[in-house]
Amino acid sequence: MERHVLAVYPHPDDETFGKAGTIALYTRAGTPVTLICGTLGQMGRNMGKPFFATRETLPIIREKELRDACSILGIKDLRLLGLRDKTVEFEDPEELADRIYEVIQEVNPSVIMTYYPGYGVHPDHNAMSAATVLAVKRLPKEKRPVLHCSPIVDNPHEVFGPPDVVFDVTPVLDIKMAAIKAHRSQSEVMMARWEREAAQSPEARKQFEAFMSTESYWIYPIED
Amino acid sequence: MGPIAKDEVQKAIERFIGKDVYLHLETTNGAYAARQGAMAVCAYIRNGKVQFHRGLITGDGPYRVGLKMDNGWIYAEGLTDYEIDEQGRLLLAGHDTEGRLAVALELSEQPFPM
Numbered sequence: 001m002e003r004h005v006l007a008v009y010p011h012p013d014d015e016t017f018g019k020a021g022t023i024a025l026y027t028r029a030g031t032p033v034t035l036i037c038g039t040l041g042q043m044g045r046n047m048g049k050p051f052f053a054t055r056e057t058l059p060i061i062r063e064k065e066l067r068d069a070c071s072i073l074g075i076k077d078l079r080l081l082g083l084r085d086k087t088v089e090f091e092d093p094e095e096l097a098d099r100i101y102e103v104i105q106e107v108n109p110s111v112i113m114t115y116y117p118g119y120g121v122h123p124d125h126n127a128m129s130a131a132t133v134l135a136v137k138r139l140p141k142e143k144r145p146v147l148h149c150s151p152i153v154d155n156p157h158e159v160f161g162p163p164d165v166v167f168d169v170t171p172v173l174d175i176k177m178a179a180i181k182a183h184r185s186q187s188e189v190m191m192a193r194w195e196r197e198a199a200q201s202p203e204a205r206k207q208f209e210a211f212m213s214t215e216s217y218w219i220y221p222i223e224d
Numbered sequence: 225m226g227p228i229a230k231d232e233v234q235k236a237i238e239r240f241i242g243k244d245v246y247l248h249l250e251t252t253n254g255a256y257a258a259r260q261g262a263m264a265v266c267a268y269i270r271n272g273k274v275q276f277h278r279g280l281i282t283g284d285g286p287y288r289v290g291l292k293m294d295n296g297w298i299y300a301e302g303l304t305d306y307e308i309d310e311q312g313r314l315l316l317a318g319h320d321t322e323g324r325l326a327v328a329l330e331l332s333e334q335p336f337p338m
Contacts, residue, residue: 049323
């Protein structure tokens with residue numbers, strides 16, 4: 001069992017899409033999870049389907065969605081950094097690392113979840129994970145938590161080899177789906193597309209179910 | 225926010241003429257566009273302080289807005305929806321068929337929150 005898990009992501013919903021099952025498994029096993037969320041996803045283009053958010057109401061809506069998802073997933077410790085969507089990579093990485101380092105010192109995690117540095121597609125993902133690596137490097141080697149990273153690539157097995165950590169999240173699939181639905185403004189377009197595809201083809205449904213029930217991570221090797 | 229009522233938007237634009245106003249102007253095709261074979265493109269300015277002396281909404285939907293300044297122009301195309309919120313801010317946005325925001329132009333006499 002992990003001592004404490006720290007998740008470090010830039011946007012509300014990053015902790016849920018592709019990772020909610022893992023977090024639910026941790027909290028169900030009694031491992032406390034702390035989530036650092038960098039921004040409020042102010043610049044997201046998904047507004048719900050049909051859209052119900054505006055550019056100005058989106059951060060308020062997304063903060064509420066995030067708090068709801070946290071309570072569904074059993075995350076009792078949420079830290080908002082107050083940064084702005086799309087601008088994380090322009091902040092001073094050492095300052096960002098300072099803030100992550102403080103939380104690491106405080107909660108002493110055995111595992112940190114973040115995007116795979118350099119493979120996050122979204123520049124905010126890469127900036128947050130790079131700052132996380134900077135923060136972890138400040139710890140003496142023997143005290144470093146393990147970094148469980150999510151790459152966003154089409155063929156992660158080809159790029160990185162088999163995943164280092166694989167969770168079968170079937171036992172908590174209902175919790176995962178509830179967390180996805182809690183991020184309504186961001187998930188409605190995607191869910192509508194999935195449901196349309198699943199209704200048309202049993203093969204697509206099977207693929208979707210397999211995709212939802214497994215969550216994989218690659219351990220980032222910290223070099224210094 | 226709902227479908228643009230051209231006359232209402234025109235009246236709202238005119239209320240900002242000659243004043244120092246804060247502008248939010250944005251266009252985006254999403255941070256993941258590159259994964260769908262396109263190029264991810266986005267530009268935005270938030271709280272640009274501007275003044276314009278002529279402003280129009282044109283087209284039959286989606287609509288265009290042009291605001292003429294002493295030394296330049298502010299322009300947006302593809303606008304579909306509008307709202308004048310309780311703070312008197314004019315919010316204009318263009319949504320695609322999935323309801324995703326593709327373009328936004330907003331005017332306010334007070335800075336937009338960061």
